[in-house]
Amino acid sequence: GESVGLHLPTLSVQEGDNSIINCAYSNSASDYFIWYKQESGKGPQFIIDSRSNMDKRQGQRVTVLLNKTVKHLSLQIAATQPGDSAVYFCAENGGGAQKLVFGQGTRLTINP
């Protein structure tokens, strides 16, 4: 069945360091992946998305890496700032569907 899992439920990093949040997916037909940031009491905020024909996609301070062979993707955040503290979700579309399948999320904490 469809599922998206995250390797770690929590991640703590020093301010200024780079953060890497990992995500595994099980549906080999998935061709669309998206990352959201959710702060307490708010809805998920779009960060970046990528498609299966992109091994790497870069945005402002963020990079998505996709390894289709092992069905793994990661979100890299450069020079982590206190405002990056949140829960991060990856989601996939299960192979062309318009719905998104979310994982449980990773809580990112920034230490001063």
Next chain:
Amino acid sequence: DAGVTQSPTHLIKTRGQQVTLRCSPKSGHDTVSWYQQALGQGPQFIFQYYEEEERQRGNFPDRFSGHQFPNYSSELNVNALLLGDSALYLCASSFYSGGSTDTQYFGPGTRLTVL
């Protein structure tokens, strides 16, 4: 440019009651999806509306129904509320491009508590 808006922000109901949640999509978007997010979990897809019809549905019972209006806004209705329906209900809007999955932008959510 207004983002996705939802109302109400919070709602408290008792078991067996019915509830209606509302969503206005981001300007220029024509598709609305609804998700349920239990505490500490990722959002779960309920259904999606496009051209005033339900286009896709997740694993939710018929107690969950929806509607989309000509102005693309949408309602989520839940009948015969159960304690387990307590959650954050999220609306996401997108523009249907006719290709693969379109980027969905979320609203702030409606926090529903069932007592």
